[in-house]
Amino acid sequence: MSTTTAPPRPTVPPGATVLRRRLRALAATPAYPWLTGAVLTVGAAAELVVFPGSATNASAILLSTASLMWRRAFPPVALVTVAAGLVSFGADTSLSIAVMISGLIGCYVLGRHRVLHPALLVAGGTLGALAINLWHILSWARDDRLPDVPALGNAGSLGLFAEAFGLCAVILGAVSMGDAVRAREETRRERALAQAQLIAMERRQAAQAERAAIARELHDIVSHSVSMIAVQAESATYTTPGLTPEAREGFQQIAGTARDSMAELRRLLGVLRTPQRTEDARGAGAATAPQPTLEGLAELLEQHRAVGGGAELRITGERVPLAAAWELSAYRIVQESLTNARKHAPGARSVVELGYRADRLTLRVSDDGPGPPDSGSTSGHGLTGMRERAALVGGSLTAGAGPTGGFTVEAELPW
Known part of the structure; x- marks a missing residue:
């Protein structure tokens, strides 16, 4: 079986890339519209010296080119650029090179900045x-030097609108090019x-x-x-015989210091914790220190018994090894759960x-204590942490x- 490979993409020479970047950097400078507008205006003045026209034609040409200097600061000025270019073309049947360039730039600016909807432009x-084409047709009909100009509606009159088709x-x-560039840049920004x-x-x-x-x-x-x-310090005052008043x-x-530390810790947890947030299970076993497992439950219950609680x-079922996250x-x-039992049901059997x-x-995990605390005293973060x-x-x-009193915590951990 034969396979076809895609042709390699043409590589752009490094020199061309550098030149393109420099041109883009130049076009982005604030002086660029002023510089290009001034150069085009000087070129238009030189063209008028070589090919002089009427005062209306000259004024319109210079207005069309000079207005481009404000095209970045005030894009609607491009309407003046295009309108002056059409007026200069209407005042003379020949189209100035400077007007061609300024008209193209003006139409591009109007589409690029979407001064009006492209369809309206x-x-x-x-x-x-x-309108300019019709004005030219009327002037051609009155010009004795053009005796073969067909009348509108006669054979061959459609060719009289060639300049209108070209301008359109x-x-x-x-305008389409300017609008396409605008849409592409908006897409990039978005x-x-x-x-x-x-x-x-x-x-x-x-x-x-x-x-x-x-x-x-x-x-x-x-x-x-x-x-x-806290619990051990509190109980030591009653379970240790022969304590001096100082001891x-x-x-x-x-015990008081431990209770104060618990309060400070609770306030710290309130700052750190954000509700309804869970972490990815894949990161649960990522700690570098050994994490406790269910093998340590016996020791945990022994600690609970040591402070006066039954456990x-x-x-x-058959005990099986679980993944670190589940353990x-x-x-x-x-x-x-045992910590809550010691806090809210001291001495209860769990x-x-x-x-x-x-x-x-x-x-x-259940106990035979007094049951759930009042809603006003559940300010800890234990239940939230267990649910997480x-x-x-x-x-x-x-x-x-x-079901028979006390407090019960039930969990199901599927694998």
Whole structure:
């Protein structure tokens, strides 16, 4: 089987590219319209010296060329450029070279800056060209030096409108070229703006996801440790016999400092966290430090028992190794649930249930405490972080009052 290859693209010589860039840079300078307008006006004056015409013709030619100097500062002045060019052509049957150039530039500027709709510009130019052509036809009929000019409507009279057809084609081409350049530049600007907005949005989303991840890790790790410090310091004043008043006061100060730290941490998390943000599951195991897994649940429950809470672990199904994201999410959900139990139901008995199913991991943490706190006291970020943990791996989480009282957290983490 034969294959065909596309012909190689023609390469642009480096010299041509450099020249093109320099010309574009020159055209972008503020002096460029003044320079070109002045050069064209001087050229028109020299042409009038060689081929003098009537005062009307000369004035119109100079006005048409000189007005181009303001074409960038005030694009509608190109209407004067084109109109003066048509008047100069009407005043004399011959078309000046300077007027040809200024007329082309004027039509291009009108289309480039869309002074009027291109259809209106072409229609206006067509009517002007037709009027000039009719004026020339009448002058030809009165000129005794042209005895063979056919009358309108007779055979061969259609050829009298050749100059109108030519002018219309030139006007249409120049206006269309200017409008095409304008449309292309607008498309480039819109594409660049859309790309810049997309990059800015991606950066904001990345920053917000990183802030949410930092807030979640701070809450799960630091909040857990500080809350244990507060509970242990509080309980030590009652469980340690023979404490001196100074030692008791020291434990109270440790507990107070821990509570203040929790409040400061909560305010910091409020700054860092953005609601309804989840990070990509692919980045969950990207940390360089070892992340906790479900193998560490026994130690986690032992820590919970050490501060006065009851804890029991129940596992159903055949235990299988899970991906790091699932292990970390499940561990953090259990850790936060036990932390909430210590905060809102001190001394309550908690039960952690893990269920290994064929396509998912089920997780349930319940306690026999007083139940959900009042709405006015739920200012923490724990439940939000747990829901984010579950959503991180495509799962879901619910939390609320248990069927027999207390507080229950249930999660499903599919794989």
